[in-house]
Amino acid sequence: xxxxxxxxxxxxxxxxxxxxxxxxxRVLDVGCGDGALLHLLAETKSTDGRGVxxxxxxxxxxxxxxLSVIQGDADRDLADYPDQAFDYAILSLTIQATRYPKTVxxxxxxxxxxxxxxxxxxxHWRIRFDLMFTGRMPQTPNLPEPWYTSPDAHLCTIKxxxxxxxxxxxxxxxxxxxxxxxxxxxxxxxxxxxNLLGEKAVFLLRKRAER
Amino acid sequence: MAVHPPLADVExxxxxxxxxxxxxxxxxKLLLLPESEPLRLACDQLLGPISIAYETYGELNAQxxxxxxVCHALTGDQYVASQHPVTGKPGWWSTLVGPGxxxxxxxxxxxxxxxxxxxxxxxxxxxxxxxxxxxYALNFPVITIGDMVNAQVRLIDHLGIDQLFCVVGGSMGGxxxxxxxxxxxxxxFSAVPIATAAWHSSQNIAFHEVGRQAVMADPDWCGGDYxxxxxxxxxxxxxxxxxxxxxxxxxxxxxxxxxxxxxxxxKVTFSFSxxxxxxxxxxxxxxxxxxxxxxxxxxxxxxxxDYFDLAAERGDVLANAFRGTKTRFCVxxxxxxxxxxxxxxxxxxxxxxxxxxxxSFVEIESNNGHDSFLLEEPEFFAxxxxxxxxxxxxxxxxx
Numbered sequence: 001x002x003x004x005x006x007x008x009x010x011x012x013x014x015x016x017x018x019x020x021x022x023x024x025x026r027v028l029d030v031g032c033g034d035g036a037l038l039h040l041l042a043e044t045k046s047t048d049g050r051g052v053x054x055x056x057x058x059x060x061x062x063x064x065x066x067l068s069v070i071q072g073d074a075d076r077d078l079a080d081y082p083d084q085a086f087d088y089a090i091l092s093l094t095i096q097a098t099r100y101p102k103t104v105x106x107x108x109x110x111x112x113x114x115x116x117x118x119x120x121x122x123x124h125w126r127i128r129f130d131l132m133f134t135g136r137m138p139q140t141p142n143l144p145e146p147w148y149t150s151p152d153a154h155l156c157t158i159k160x161x162x163x164x165x166x167x168x169x170x171x172x173x174x175x176x177x178x179x180x181x182x183x184x185x186x187x188x189x190x191x192x193x194x195n196l197l198g199e200k201a202v203f204l205l206r207k208r209a210e211r
Numbered sequence: 212m213a214v215h216p217p218l219a220d221v222e223x224x225x226x227x228x229x230x231x232x233x234x235x236x237x238x239x240k241l242l243l244l245p246e247s248e249p250l251r252l253a254c255d256q257l258l259g260p261i262s263i264a265y266e267t268y269g270e271l272n273a274q275x276x277x278x279x280x281v282c283h284a285l286t287g288d289q290y291v292a293s294q295h296p297v298t299g300k301p302g303w304w305s306t307l308v309g310p311g312x313x314x315x316x317x318x319x320x321x322x323x324x325x326x327x328x329x330x331x332x333x334x335x336x337x338x339x340x341x342x343x344x345x346x347y348a349l350n351f352p353v354i355t356i357g358d359m360v361n362a363q364v365r366l367i368d369h370l371g372i373d374q375l376f377c378v379v380g381g382s383m384g385g386x387x388x389x390x391x392x393x394x395x396x397x398x399x400f401s402a403v404p405i406a407t408a409a410w411h412s413s414q415n416i417a418f419h420e421v422g423r424q425a426v427m428a429d430p431d432w433c434g435g436d437y438x439x440x441x442x443x444x445x446x447x448x449x450x451x452x453x454x455x456x457x458x459x460x461x462x463x464x465x466x467x468x469x470x471x472x473x474x475x476x477x478k479v480t481f482s483f484s485x486x487x488x489x490x491x492x493x494x495x496x497x498x499x500x501x502x503x504x505x506x507x508x509x510x511x512x513x514x515x516x517d518y519f520d521l522a523a524e525r526g527d528v529l530a531n532a533f534r535g536t537k538t539r540f541c542v543x544x545x546x547x548x549x550x551x552x553x554x555x556x557x558x559x560x561x562x563x564x565x566x567x568x569x570x571s572f573v574e575i576e577s578n579n580g581h582d583s584f585l586l587e588e589p590e591f592f593a594x595x596x597x598x599x600x601x602x603x604x605x606x607x608x609x610x
């Protein structure tokens with residue numbers, strides 16, 4: 001009953017991430033918010049989960065509901081973690097709010113055997129349309145804040161992100177773009193099309209094997 | 212002709228006698244370790260026989276898996292959730308520990324022992340040295356936080372408990388929690404170090420030194436031998452407590468409580484009497500403390516805290532203290548605590564992250580300074596409750 005309710009209210013990207021995670025694995029959720037994803041993963045995949053969250057209120061809410069979460073900062077605190085300490089290091093809708101996205105991504109790939117990153121796609125047609133016809137920074141349900149209060153300092157498109165993946169010597173194991181209704185578009189089909197139609201994307205990555 | 216001593220002296224004698232009685236035959240439970248089972252101290256001396264005074268609350272389950280050890284702070288004692296035999300006050304953490312409380316004694320078996328070096332029944336400088344028949348006083352060896360924990364280990368062995376479900380404590384209690392987790396990781400399922408640090412800062416050592424010098428400057432301290440002279444270094448210990456008490460509060464808390472308000476007078480008296488409420492409050496704190504605490508114990512315990520440095524014994528790398536640990540940690544700090552600031556809790560968290568330990572870390576917003584950990588802070592209580600209930604599920608405890 002509770003499980004059913006939880007699934008009903010879960011974010012689409014969380015459900016997609018949960019599909020990518022092997023049962024029983026060790027997971028670090030960076031920017032875990034109120035712990036919804038950690039909770040979902042624990043419930044559906046029996047993961048051993050940890051979280052890092054910037055907001056003190058949200059950290060406290062997580063710990064009160066029994067999740068292992070620390071107050072910390074993706075830019076500052078990931079360096080403390082040892083190599084390959086987790087099966088998955090997850091950054092869900094957070095990379096665009098970090099100060100050094102490349103360093104953060106490198107750290108995720110170092111700490112986890114896999115990294116999972118979800119982000120809002122700035123290449124989506126509505127954003128392009130808004131920028132083209134209004135000449136102003138787009139505000140959408142995914143990016144609701146005006147530019148001067150938005151925490152999203154480093155927005156990127158799906159193509160931009162795919163490019164960064166190459167730069168940090170990682171490879172894409174799986175990638176899914178999706179739209180508002182949660183309909184998924186397998187990204188390998190056409191990167192340009194996904195970049196145009198996907199509102200958000202989830203990438204499953206791993207460090208490229210040494211050559 | 213009968214000579215009647217002044218009334219104040221009679222009262223002081225009575226207080227001293229009650230205190231000495233509690234130091235040597237406490238009202239609580241008592242474990243006696245014979246001379247044949249001495250404790251090897253960090254200073255390499257053997258200490259024995261040893262008394263460990265303790266209280267328990269709730270029931271130990273059949274699997275002996277629901278035991279929580281509460282470690283007390285500098286001036287605390289084993290009466291965590293029951294009436295203090297000297298002051299008559301309720302237990303010092305009775306808001307947190309008890310039936311239905313965050314540390315729920317309906318669910319958990321709670322143990323709290325007076326630390327080694329204390330003065331409420333565990334062996335300390337006020338205890339009678341069996342070799343001389345007199346209090347140890349300064350013949351008591353200098354002890355460490357590690358020694359205190361080793362004494363607790365004996366108690367836990369005696370109770371037949373292999374693994375504690377949780378070790379929890381604030382301030383110096385938190386140091387004991389960290390020492391337990393570092394030195395006996397397999398015996399600690401979960402750990403809650405609160406408002407504490409992995410080493411005592413220079414500033415904290417400095418405050419302790421002021422306190423010790425105040426005690427030792429009191430002529431009634433008698434070079435530590437005040438028991439033999441029938442005296443108590445009241446003034447010295449009282450000043451030590453007053454100075455320390457300021458460090459437990461915050462500027463904001465003091466201002467909110469007292470401001471510049473005058474004590475039962477409408478204007479200043481151009482004298483050194485307690486014109487201000489804050490002065491009167493501190494004097495009261497000092498004098499009530501003397502009634503319940505042994506001056507030499509204060510010297511020894513503050514010294515043990517000064518010596519505490521979890522990293523120093525492990526190649527100066529704090530993470531080495533926790534390598535391979537399976538213990539679940541919940542580190543708690545308070546925003547206005549300047550004695551054990553959040554920064555120092557964060558150092559513990561960083562070390563735990565460095566070994567990929569299972570750790571939660573919460574900073575609680577409070578303006579009550581270091582004392583916050585002893586107060587009923589709803590967010591703090593909810594954190595402890597949430598953490599213990601999740602850990603309890605992992606441990607397979609019945610809800």
